[in-house]
Amino acid sequence: LREENGYIINYEYGKTKEVIYDYDEIEARLCNRINRIRSIDTANFNYFNYQFELYHQDISIFNDIRRNIKQEQLSTDEKVKLQQYLRNTKLDDVRQFLGSLDYVFTYYRHATGRPTTSTLKESVKALIHNTSHLHSYILNEKQPFANIQLKYVINLYELIEELVFDEVMKNYVKQELTTDVCVNEEEKENIIGQFIRSTYMLDNIPQQLKDPRVWLSVLKRLIIRVITANIDLNVPMQIYIERTDLWNEDLTQYLDLINITDNVLVRHTYVILEGIEAKSTQNY
Incomplete structure (x- = not known):
C-alpha cells in the first residue's frame, strides 16, 4: 500500500493470459469509421492500369495473347487508313484508347477458344461485365476500331503505341x-x-x-x-x-x-x- 495516494500495486498485473474484449467499444468505433467511408459508385469507377507488366517476356501479356489468339498483320492500306484517322484524333482520346486496350488485354491473355474473326466490340462485351470505363472507340461501331477482328488486335495496339510515342512520349x-x-x-x-x-x-x-x-x-x-x-x-x-x-x-x-x-x-x-x-x- 502506498501511503501517498492510497492504492495497492498489483505486481501480477499484465501476466495473465486472458484477453477481455470490450465489444461495445469495438462496435462503436467500427460504426464510427464505417460512417466516414465514402460510398463508391462502381458503375462510374475510373480504373487505372498497371504498366510495366512487360518487365519479363515470360509474363508478357502479348505473348499470352498470341498463344490464345493467333495474330496477323493488318494490310498496308488498313494501317494507313487507321494511322490517318488516329493522327486526326485528339491525343487525349488516343491515350485513353490505348489505356482501355491495356485493360482489355488483361482479359484477352486468359481468353481461350475465342474465334479470331470475332470483333473487338463482340469480344469485349462477352468477356467484360462492366465496360462503362472503356473508351468509346472500343464499343462504338461508328468508329473504325470496334469492328477490327481479334487476329489484328496486337498490330492495332502497336500502331497506336507508336503514335503515342511519336506525339507524346518522345518529349518525355x-x-x-x-x-x-x-x-x-x-x-x-x-x-x-x-x-x-x-x-x-x-x-x-x-x-x-x-x-x-x-x-x-x-x-x-x-x-x-x-x-x-x-x-x-x-x-x-x-x-x-x-x-x-x-x-x-x-x-x-x-x-x-x-x-x-x-x-x-x-x-x-x-x-x-x-x-x-x-x-x-x-x-x-
Whole structure:
C-alpha cells in the first residue's frame, strides 16, 4: 500500500493470459469509421492500369495473347487508313484508347477458344461485365476500331503505341537516355554505326529485317515497355532485343541471327533511334 495516494500495486498485473474484449467499444468505433467511408459508385469507377507488366517476356501479356489468339498483320492500306484517322484524333482520346486496350488485354491473355474473326466490340462485351470505363472507340461501331477482328488486335495496339510515342512520349524520354549518354559525338556515331552494322545492314539478315522502320518500331517498344520502368541501363541491348514480345510474330524466327555487340547498351537506345531516323530522312 502506498501511503501517498492510497492504492495497492498489483505486481501480477499484465501476466495473465486472458484477453477481455470490450465489444461495445469495438462496435462503436467500427460504426464510427464505417460512417466516414465514402460510398463508391462502381458503375462510374475510373480504373487505372498497371504498366510495366512487360518487365519479363515470360509474363508478357502479348505473348499470352498470341498463344490464345493467333495474330496477323493488318494490310498496308488498313494501317494507313487507321494511322490517318488516329493522327486526326485528339491525343487525349488516343491515350485513353490505348489505356482501355491495356485493360482489355488483361482479359484477352486468359481468353481461350475465342474465334479470331470475332470483333473487338463482340469480344469485349462477352468477356467484360462492366465496360462503362472503356473508351468509346472500343464499343462504338461508328468508329473504325470496334469492328477490327481479334487476329489484328496486337498490330492495332502497336500502331497506336507508336503514335503515342511519336506525339507524346518522345518529349518525355528519360534524361539518362538523352544527356551525356556518349562522351562525344565520335562515340555517338560509333555506337549508332555498330548497331546498324549488326542489324539491318548485316549481310545475312533476312529481307524482312532490312527495313530500318522495323528497327525503329522495335526500339520505340523497347523504350515504352521496358526502359520506362526502373531497369539497369548499363547492360547490353542484346538482352532485350532478343525478347519475342517486342517483335511482330512473323519475325521472331529470325532473332537468333541478331548479335549486337556488347558495348551497345540499353542507355544508347534513344541515341540509336534518333540516328536511324536521321539517316532514313537523308535517304528519302
